[in-house]
Amino acid sequence: MTEYNPKEIEAKWQKEWERQGLHATPDSIEGKENKYVLVEFAYPSGNLHLGHWYAFSIPDVYARLLRMQGHNVLYPMGFDAFGLPAENAAIKRQLNPRTWTFDNIDYMRRQLRSMGVSFDWSREVITATPEYYKWTQWMFLKFLERGLAYQSETPVNWCPSCKTVLANEQVVNGACERCGTVVEKRNMLQWNLKITDYAERLIDGIEPLDWPKPIKDAQKNWIGKSEGAEVVFLIAGSEASVTVFTTRPDTIFGATYMVLAPEHALVQEFRSKINNWNEVEEYISKARNKTDIDRNAEGKEKTGVELKGLKAVNPATKEEIPVWIADYVLPNYGTGAIMAVPADDERDREFAKTFNLPIVTGYPKAGLEDFGKKVTKYKLRDWVVSRQRYWGCPIPVIHCKACGTVPVPEQDLPVVLPDIEDYLPSNEGKSPLAKASAWVNVACPKCGGEAERETDTLDTFVDSSWYFLRYADPKNTSEFASKEKLKQWLPLDFYSGGAEHTTMHLLYSRFWHKVLFDLGLVNEAEPYIRRMNRSLILGPDGQKMSKSKGNVIDPDKEVERLGSDSVRMYLAFVGPYNEVSAYPWNPDGIVGVRRFLERVWRLNSKLGGENENSTLLHQTIKKVGDEIASMKMNTGVSALMILVNDWEKKEKVSQEEYEILLKLLAPFAPHMTEELWHTLGHQTSIHTETWPKYDESRLQSSEVIIAVQINGKVRATFSASSTIGKAEVVEKATGLPEVQKWVGDKGVKKVIYVPGKLVNLVVS
């Protein structure tokens, strides 16, 4: 028997599997059920890091188990190829984003193959290819048709470094999620998708899903449903009124003043009646220029200005109350106006104290709808999808002076992203595409007159909202995917990815899917039934890996040192996959896994024994299958180690049982098991074998160890037949000298017997 040489055998089998097309997945196989295992596709950043290995190789173990258990398993991979990060990286290197991205894809594909993951590359999807984004554009037009895509001039988040607008979800603590630059507010004409129309359904749909509770809660929280009432406050001495939203209409008798957002329309409407207009105007312009960071820095210190000369009437008390503007009232939540109840609301109280406004306590409580009508409000905002950047999917719309906004006719799709020289973003908020005049200037599809193409591109999250549908039918040129093929694979059986997508990709794509469902284009309202967030691999120092900290583990080097199978198996072994946790990479820990694989390799020289059909073997078969299915790979691996530890003590091992071990190990270490399998004389792949079956009746050993407790503390153990009865156990237990020592002459008051496990003797 030769030595275990992973480098050699891994390269050999990767090549051979590819040659055989082992992982190409047909749309259906007679007698097999389809299963769709999905991982978030790769972003072509340029290099595979350990996170990719963790993200792809562990679900691969699961996919391989399902295959061996007789399913037709789709496990695809693709590239989320448009977007800011790739474009920024390309600009930094003075490369065209297209060249940069597609070179990265070629390189990463090769790296991915070294993982020995069973991706079906024949179904690869790349969002930046016209074959793909034709359908992104087509779907966008469907949204437009339905009134779910619209343009509006609204204050948006502008990243001055990336020189583009960002969605709310992409702004973290007032800074750009991608580059960390403080985001500014700008008024710009933007394309939006009406995700708010789906707020209620996005909340309702989430309940029955098999998702971890924290993700469900986070999404519900982000959508932020609150039930309350809208109450109309009249402006004294005028016909005008202001509607406020409150979740506590019962406190209306305590409302002693009202506050509007500085941006509220009423302020401008009454500008001539406001006595201190200069002061008010100054406050408004200050509030407008404040970034979210500034606002946070001020903490909870309240600022505001009274609109002097204006009074509102509290509909409950009929009293005239002052009207203020303050930036703690947000323009885009509720109605942009509140009734302030300083006795009951902490923020209102603080504001009232700062400006000496009246606080009344002990007021009567009102009924829910006495003074207003019941309404529901959401924190969720519409999804701003315009990006003033080159590297994205063109928005398929033409602006005509005569006809207005005209959709690009379906037969003209895709609107191909042109190759341009100057792709740098501009400070004015104009897409670089605006400079490609040959591309921009077109005839209006409606009237034939002069018209211009929309030059903004779509947010990358639009591209990734439906990629998993394309895998079902990746070569289709007449539809994004046929409904029949979609039916064969969807909804997904399993979707694994990062927690950072909870309120972004996972929310956007659910929304997208619901719209497609309403359009009759997909068969189900929810795309992902089972979702799992993976945990995180940290550097050896327990810190998040980063180049600046110098704690980055390069998977290529680990593969070179110990082999792909060792890397995969170590990642499986560090801890449960399905937990929001983080595991430090232990360079010695992976060596332990390599040692285990070598032990399995060496067992080969002990072959020739008789079948033992041991309890341990049956228990291991059950355990490994169960643990992989629940993504608790760590305990699955340890079960295999226990079996191997046991066999190592034996003189001989039966070949048939050794082959069972190899099959159990195959999902974790696909290369090594394949090599050993062929060494044993098999001609076909171990990965097409069926998963070993265990015998239920062999799970329980005939010999058991009974623990004897005195008052709940273990004082002795003895072994006995598993069929031993209570009376006999008590007799044996009380006969033991170390038990008698504790019982003494006190006598046994009570006996609890747990069959085959323990007996507890209660003594005085």
Place this chain on the structure above:
RNA sequence: GGGCGGGUGGUGAAAUGGUAGACACGCCAGUUUUAGGAACUGGUUCCGCAAGGAGUGGAGGUUCAAGUCCUCUCCCGCCCACCA
């Protein structure tokens, strides 16, 4: 401020209310006619020579029996956050 997770050896972690610490790393001792470790054997929760005692952040409780269930409390992490 709101929401959600967690606290178990030196480390990663195991434990349907039923022998806490499986499995692995590290460490210690030894073996292999040099060395090395990605080899082998044994040991390794803490205190104690031992008998024994203590022990899953802390304090109570339920139970024959609690890491697991209940009450209170401390600490840590993540997400959202002036959302009316």
